[in-house]
Amino acid sequence: MKLFHVDSSAKREHSNSRALSRQFIDTLRRQGVDVEVDYLDVTVDTPAHVTEAFAIATYRAESERTADMKTTLAASDALCRRLLEADALLFAMPMYNWSMPSVFKAFIDNVTRTGLTYKYSADGQIIGQLSRQKVLFLTTRGADLRAGSPFASMDALTPALKASFGFIGVGEPTFVDAQPLQFSDPQSRAEALVRAQHELADVAAQWAVWERERIAGKELIDA
Numbered sequence: 001m002k003l004f005h006v007d008s009s010a011k012r013e014h015s016n017s018r019a020l021s022r023q024f025i026d027t028l029r030r031q032g033v034d035v036e037v038d039y040l041d042v043t044v045d046t047p048a049h050v051t052e053a054f055a056i057a058t059y060r061a062e063s064e065r066t067a068d069m070k071t072t073l074a075a076s077d078a079l080c081r082r083l084l085e086a087d088a089l090l091f092a093m094p095m096y097n098w099s100m101p102s103v104f105k106a107f108i109d110n111v112t113r114t115g116l117t118y119k120y121s122a123d124g125q126i127i128g129q130l131s132r133q134k135v136l137f138l139t140t141r142g143a144d145l146r147a148g149s150p151f152a153s154m155d156a157l158t159p160a161l162k163a164s165f166g167f168i169g170v171g172e173p174t175f176v177d178a179q180p181l182q183f184s185d186p187q188s189r190a191e192a193l194v195r196a197q198h199e200l201a202d203v204a205a206q207w208a209v210w211e212r213e214r215i216a217g218k219e220l221i222d223a
């Protein structure tokens with residue numbers, strides 16, 4: 001399985017989202033999945049913010065782009081290719097101010113590309129191109145935003161991720177939201193981590209089954 005793994009926490013060794021995402025990959029491997037990781041840390045290799053040149057070039061038909069426009073789009077093209085070539089996508093991120101880290105938003109701005117991650121059908125329908133990939137969003141939150149909590153209505157992260165990735169074809173993403181990991185008592189924080197680890201183990205088991213079926217299907221086609 002080719003897994004594109006994106007980390008986006010500003011923290012390093014103290015980051016829960018980074019630790020949980022590593023644990024998820026280890027569990028996948030223990031389930032017998034042959035995982036080939038393509039890794040991107042968007043806090044280190046931060047995709048460029050949208051510039052005027054990008055805003056113009058991205059909506060210009062490929063055949064009409066100048067050499068400068070192609071240069072402007074090259075890094076974004078490369079990120080789109082990494083997404084499209086992956087079998088599975090793992091996006092790990094903390095919640096910052098009720099939504100996503102700005103570096104991850106910059107990533108989304110780079111991978112939402114007409115002609116690459118979404119295309120138009122003959123009758124003008126938008127067809128997202130990431131419908132074949134398994135997708136896991138692993139989010140960490142300081143507060144508890146689960147249903148029933150006073151903060152439940154503040155979750156601007158989940159709908160933003162669903163909308164952005166739904167547009168480029170991700171139909172049924174999985175969410176594992178570890179919460180509350182900061183603004184709570186030690187016991188609640190410890191329980192939240194264990195809850196997330198159990199959910200991640202379940203997802204890893206599901207992905208292992210899916211991967212075995214995918215490989216079996218491929219072998220059947222190749223035979």
Ligand SMILES: Cc1cc2nc3c(=O)[nH]c(=O)nc-3n(C[C@H](O)[C@H](O)[C@H](O)COP(=O)(O)O)c2cc1C
Binds near residue numbers: 014016140181182
């Ligand atoms: C700048 C900043 C903003 C944050 N905003 C929120 C927030 O709006 N809601 C929330 O529940 N937690 C918020 N947190 C807490 C983090 O989401 C939480 O600590 C999370 O576990 C961090 O993940 P990490 O350990 O991978 O960095 C914020 C943390 C930082 C540093």
